[in-house]
Amino acid sequence: MVTVALAGKPNAGKSTFFAAATMADVEMANYPFTTIDPNRGMTAVRTDCPCLEREVRCGNDYCRDGIRYVPVELLDVAGLVPGAHEGRGLGNQFLDELTVADVIINVIDAAGATDAEGEPVEIGTYDPLDEVDFIVEELDHWLADIIERNWEGVERQSRSPDFDLEQALADVLTGVGATEADIATVLRELDYPTAPRAWDRADFEALGEAVRVRTKPIVIAANKADIAPMEHLEALLDLEIPVVATTAEGELALRRAADASLVSYAPGDADFEIVGEVNDQQRAGLDGLRGTMNQHSGTGVQTTMNEAIYGLLDRVTVYPVQDASKWTDGSGNVLPDAFLLPRGATPRDLAFAVHSDIGEGYLHAVDARTGREISDKYELKEGDVIKIVSTAS
Ligand SMILES: Nc1nc2c(ncn2[C@@H]2O[C@H](COP(=O)(O)OP(=O)(O)O)[C@@H](O)[C@H]2O)c(=O)[nH]1
Ligand SMILES: [Mg+2]
Structure with a gap:
């Protein structure tokens, strides 16, 4: 099973994203999207079901009129703050939860409505671009620390005639999800001292970064797109890394409305239809959401999942x-x-x-x-x- 982790600072919208993505759809015969425990649940990527080529739809629990939802595991990792790798805000413990992730969704507050620690500030006053760098830096330091902590052992092994750096590093890094093949590829592309005792912090950091790039690909969910200032969103979408504008709150509202038979909506649809009796307040909320969805071809939550699995992981x-x-x-x-x-x-x-x-x-x-x-x-x-x-x- 592919595992996706939601990471980011507090109040970016991770738990809202998690609640939306793991919410079961009552129209389906069973519950493919279920919450296993508060921070670990099942969601899915969306694709065309091959049954579309046949006379009748397949009727599989994960197929909805030819839209196939393929299960993946989703983790809601508690909020990280700058200095997390040094243990700030239980950061080390939270970073360790990322070891099982095949891919990371970095949920950021594109509205700039919270500061670096996740404390509320006036909308637009915090630059969300800073959030993009910070997770990457915390991950790199965290990996460098793991390597440095284990370096004495590597040095000791290096005195043996059949020492193999690849093997020694694999022993250190399989715990964070790096295979021996990953290490081999990373070492091929890296400049480093031949003798392990000549390595210094800069070498650990370079290796940490290379391992992170290879084993923890990241897609940014530029969340709170519904209230984000346009220039913030545009700056994020212009980055040369994968970024999807999202409204986790909007997706959660839609799934709840679909659950209550108020709207017709399949996760990942670009739009929805009101099919039940809604009051004026509900209608106003849904109309506002439709405006955001029209700008970004949907709420972005399903798009982010698909980008993680089909884009970054190339499945x-x-x-x-x-x-x-x-x-x-x-x-x-x-x-x-x-x-x-x-x-x-x-x-x-x-x-x-x-x-x-x-x-x-x-x-x-x-x-x-x-x-x-x-x-x-x-x-x-x-x-x-x-x-x-x-x-x-
Ligand atoms: N406007 C807006 N608010 C959101 C969105 N997603 C989450 N929020 C709000 O942001 C706050 C923090 O969300 P939460 O999911 O608890 O953040 P977490 O700390 O990252 O898990 C809550 O008040 C949410 O309702 C969104 O897409 N748009
Ligand atoms: Mg949370």
Whole structure:
């Protein structure tokens, strides 16, 4: 399961984003978006379901008239303040929660309505660009500290003739989600002293930054777009990093209104329709929200999730089936499962994602659209429907 973490300073809107993104939709048969505990829940990315190509919709719990929601895990990490890596505001503990994240959504207050510590100030008086730098700096220092803390051990190992820096660093950094392959790539691109004892703080920081760039990609949710001064929003959207304008509060209001059958809205829609009896106050609120949504093609919450998974992590959605013509599993469920695999994944990787036994017994795979066998080296594409033939199935 892909894990996404919400990080940022207090009062940026992380918990509102979390509440909106993990809120269940009653129109669905079960509850794909559920809260596991207060800070950990399920949300989804949105994509086209392959059932759109067939006569009838698949009826899967995660499919809504051909809009497929593929589950991902979402974490609401408590607010970070400058100096978090030194332990300010329980910062170290909160940073440690980011170790399991595959990708980070940095929720910032684009309205500039809170200062660096998250204390309310007059709208527009704090520059949200400062928030963008601060999380990155805290992450880099935090990683540099982890490396520095473990450096004595690395130095000690380096006295052995079969010392391998890659391996030694992997031991230190697998805990934060870096694989040996990540370390190898990072070291290839980095200038550093050959002898571990010659490393200094600047080297730890350079390595920390490189590891962060590779293993903790960040998308900015420029939140409170509904009240943000235009020049603040534009400055953020002009940055050469992924930024999505969001109104977490708007998304939460819409999901609640949909829950109460007041509006017709599927998460990620650019607009909504009022379908129930609303009072004047509700109508005014919804009209205001529609104005913000028209400017940004929606509330941005679903767009941010999709940018994190399909953009930054470059995942593709693949649907394994047992019956290549009916696109069903053994019990007749159409398109029962969806997996978010890294681009470049092969049918064998899909087999292992389904189950290690299926992977071990992998024989070949069939593209269920064409009915043809596909090569073991075939790179799976978004929306592929694949039958795995395995000694284990
Ligand atoms: N105007 C506006 N306010 C928001 C938005 N999202 C959150 N807020 C408000 O910002 C305050 C802090 O939100 P919260 O989610 O608790 O922030 P957290 O500390 O980052 O978890 C609350 O009063 C929210 O209602 C938004 O999109 N627009
Ligand atoms: Mg919160």
